[in-house]
Amino acid sequence: MIVVMEPRATEAQISKVEEYLISHGFKINLNRGEVLTVIAAIGDKRLINGHAISSLEGVHDVKFVQEPYKLAAKQAQDHDTVITFPNGVKIGGLEKPVLMVGPCSVEQEYEGLLKVAIAAKEMGCDFLRGGAFKPRTSPYDFQGLEEKGLQYLARAREATGLLVVTEVMDTVDIPLVEKYADVLQVGARNMQNFKLLKALGQCKKPVMLKRGGAASIREFLLAAEHIMYHGNPNVILCERGIKSFDDSFTRNTLDISAVPVIRKYSHLPIIVDPSHGTGKRYLIEPMGKAALIAGAHGLMMEVHHDPDHASSDGAQSLTIEQFKEVTRRLNKLIGRIDYDNKMNS
């Protein structure tokens, strides 16, 4: 931690800061410049109360030199986290990228979901996604089928062997969702619902954590840290677009650079959702490819058997035919990425 004093800080103020740091177990090193005095404090940030230092008299700024997450950091372990599912599917590290596909919401008729699941299986995808509990900006929009939706997902899993990813929105629903899902998803709007993160830390199943629309990468990794800290090491990160000043052509700004950044600073798997990330059907393929070639461990894509009548997000869903076409090309790219990785190493 670096404490930068105000240009006109007094000797007494400097001493008070030094004493405070020493009394909290820090080793300190005083650096006097012509204009500024800087105190470098070496120790465990967790030993002091939050922003207490910055409120001491004469302190101009406090800069932290260590990333605040520990368990999610690359240094925490000497290998990337690879999550292995009971059926042998793996995600993370140098494993082949996975595809998670399905409708935004699970809807009244089971047949539509089944059609999508069969197509997904046929194209070599490993995961079926679909929302049974739907976070909706407006109370007037469709809110999800709840348990019935979960049952549909489980039936489609039985029929196809796909693994099920679905969202949980509230701590009280965790037991129910955990009963049906293979991966529990935390939506972007809940990324900092710390009670939910804590409770998911006590789950046995992997958690897929979507990045909040205004969450920095640091906050994103800290949210994963909450889950890991409470006992669950199996966190899959998912970039799904951030808010920017420009939403004329895309719903969000899909931050592809989050992929190589997170692969450098964390050992956790990171996938990308180009459907929510752009909000436009025609952008799923180019942005999906961009994510994969930048190192994503997988993609999540919205596919609907009849997007014109979807309960939610039709505009960003592929039809089954479009999905097959796009996935043929994605699969070819995935094949070559494997080859490149071996070549490059």
Place this chain on the structure above:
Amino acid sequence: MIVVMEPRATEAQISKVEEYLISHGFKINLNRGEVLTVIAAIGDKRLINGHAISSLEGVHDVKFVQEPYKLAAKQAQDHDTVITFPNGVKIGGLEKPVLMVGPCSVEQEYEGLLKVAIAAKEMGCDFLRGGAFKPRTSPYDFQGLEEKGLQYLARAREATGLLVVTEVMDTVDIPLVEKYADVLQVGARNMQNFKLLKALGQCKKPVMLKRGGAASIREFLLAAEHIMYHGNPNVILCERGIKSFDDSFTRNTLDISAVPVIRKYSHLPIIVDPSHGTGKRYLIEPMGKAALIAGAHGLMMEVHHDPDHASSDGAQSLTIEQFKEVTRRLNKLIGRIDYDNKMNS
């Protein structure tokens, strides 16, 4: 709703959109320009499934001309919402702005909280704030005293007569928090925790909803709509800063313009939190004054008996002495705003 067709949309595509809209109960009006065809659809947006229209072939864009919230909109009632508490305190409309003060977190020693409460009472404030459940970005930070914190707040209320505002983070905690609090606060990170909003819609006590760091004013009012839609009309909005590209000098960008905008488009009370909104003690007074003169129905300010040793957010808390000084000036301004309002009307 305005449906803008692609420049080269075919007659068949235009007809399909028209039929779709008519079959969902809309009256339509076709406008053909030299380049673009535009379909104006008059009816209830709630009659159609989400973004279904935008996914029809040939549709370029869909523009909504009506604000998506109903209950929170100015037009929903012919007067501003004024919430009256059992002790006669009122918030909203043309009532005198209220002050809500207290520490960020309720801490181990009750005496500190009591000191703040006594000072608040002495300065004419009406509400004591303090967090018993704390949403923390890092799992290594102080997480709150939970029920013990609530009990402290209740004791301080008994001692001073102040009303208690405190945060609830999870649906399961609502009964507990409701037992002790006069106003239940929803934190910025939970603004779109829709399960929580729904559950609070069934509470009897007023809810204070903080604006999410990346929430547009429209999303903010829609979050309030969730609470109102589920039965609770007593929502107090709170602007507390949005994320912007510049966080060098302030933690967030406090959006003062949200105050007059919300007063124009909604009947709900809107208060401002300059402590979280700026993250800097020296900005509380100027930004608090700015909020009040722009029409805020109140301010929420952090005050701590010993900010250097606060469990959280010391840097943005006033000491009791500073608080008194600042509040003397704020009270003077509040007095004059009353006078102005009468004059201007």
Place this chain on the structure above:
Amino acid sequence: MIVVMEPRATEAQISKVEEYLISHGFKINLNRGEVLTVIAAIGDKRLINGHAISSLEGVHDVKFVQEPYKLAAKQAQDHDTVITFPNGVKIGGLEKPVLMVGPCSVEQEYEGLLKVAIAAKEMGCDFLRGGAFKPRTSPYDFQGLEEKGLQYLARAREATGLLVVTEVMDTVDIPLVEKYADVLQVGARNMQNFKLLKALGQCKKPVMLKRGGAASIREFLLAAEHIMYHGNPNVILCERGIKSFDDSFTRNTLDISAVPVIRKYSHLPIIVDPSHGTGKRYLIEPMGKAALIAGAHGLMMEVHHDPDHASSDGAQSLTIEQFKEVTRRLNKLIGRIDYDNKMNS
């Protein structure tokens, strides 16, 4: 400057950084923590080439502890800059806030401009504003009257005694604009047109620099530094709204907190433009008041004799009648701010 090494930086890498810093005239202080090594370097940042340090092997991050502007910084002089015009009008420091009013663009008929100028004079304003050179996002919009516009402004000055503020967009136009204007304005889109800033540094007249829509406060002060560095100390800063993710209700997000922040960190005068900053007529008064009470040295407001037929920005212009009404209340507030300042000091 603080150099943070990568967690696994080698001794050789650390030594290389130390040598590099020493060879560039820095005094260094090595701080070894359990995880990270940090090198505090005391010296003149200007002695090293840009980001050279961050590209040395093993360097994780470089943190600058000193603000990069010198001349614009509070510490550069022991008093606030107060600019005094030949007619005795003053701006800055503890002087009474000034009002700059006029149409967005100077238009074909001189009479309209004159009406506004007469009303401005009548209400006690000191400056007439109006664009003769107009930066327009679209080439299809009105581009300004150029010299004829400047002549109109000069005629209105003669008629009323108001000082003239007008924009200059290009280095080649400076002699022309300087001939007519009392203050040369740099538009937000040109805030980092460094050739223009440099050339204005050689002007004798004060410069009003508008903050770019995506400029941090640091970049804003550095842009002022360019002007000052090249010889012109008379820079007036103007906050006019920043871009954020929410432009539904306001064109920009007016950053009122920039006012007290800049008053703390710089000695330069800072005014606010609530017309461009919000894009809405009804927000000029509340946001103008908010700016003044937060410490602004003045306001710039758009007033047009017939906004329905304005060449630009009619929606954010006040009519002459509205202007008089608003200004009566602003003047009352300005009177009281004086009184408060004396009281508080």
Place this chain on the structure above:
Amino acid sequence: MIVVMEPRATEAQISKVEEYLISHGFKINLNRGEVLTVIAAIGDKRLINGHAISSLEGVHDVKFVQEPYKLAAKQAQDHDTVITFPNGVKIGGLEKPVLMVGPCSVEQEYEGLLKVAIAAKEMGCDFLRGGAFKPRTSPYDFQGLEEKGLQYLARAREATGLLVVTEVMDTVDIPLVEKYADVLQVGARNMQNFKLLKALGQCKKPVMLKRGGAASIREFLLAAEHIMYHGNPNVILCERGIKSFDDSFTRNTLDISAVPVIRKYSHLPIIVDPSHGTGKRYLIEPMGKAALIAGAHGLMMEVHHDPDHASSDGAQSLTIEQFKEVTRRLNKLIGRIDYDNKMNS
């Protein structure tokens, strides 16, 4: 254009808007809903003065249904713009993506530049980039060699046959830069320097326009429109990162989705600069690949013979060795993209 009236707009207000539109040559269509009245106006937006409509009494909002650029729009011509240089190099459409490489700034010693140029030629690149005029945030940073730098670039062109791309910052420098450069670059900070855009519209050489850090795609295309409107159809667009709330790990947020969006809505070539776009050397390769696979017509990359001693932006420059390694892989990808394109069509 769609004019949405206020919920309580009077008949007189509605009539006034109708008359206004008709008198300006619009055909109108009135749509009365239960709550709102909407007027669809078909005609040429250029016939009316700016925002005049929105300032009429009773108008709630004006929505434009047509993109404001004409010449830059896909519909303006039936084929993509392909720019062909005298030496046969082509950029745009379905041509093979180009690589533009070189140091951020041209520096004192010519030999370094030459080394980079030779390596670039060897790797099959077509363009040498380098700044002779440097826009610098701080006046204390290196400002460029000016004409001497241009001469160095010309010498390196002679030695290698590469085409030269270099920035022009001011209208007065255009003749000088045009004498030496093959492509004139407009920097991100000058994207809305309309005088410069206009003057470049009168140039004979192609212009490379970098997207401003806070420019929407619409504003970006409108900036290109300025150049085209004044006579120069050869505009190359360059995405180089936008400002977002998160600059901890990357300097900007590189908006890869701008590539497929612009390829859909415009016929102009669009390239990407992953060096400035991320500010980090290790991100150049993954983000460069992502841009190419998403459809970019080329990449601009910073390469320096000795980044540790670069005058600017060393941290985001590749060494010559790194450049060769990265480019070997980029070239392989470029080869395969060609193949894919043929396959997909």
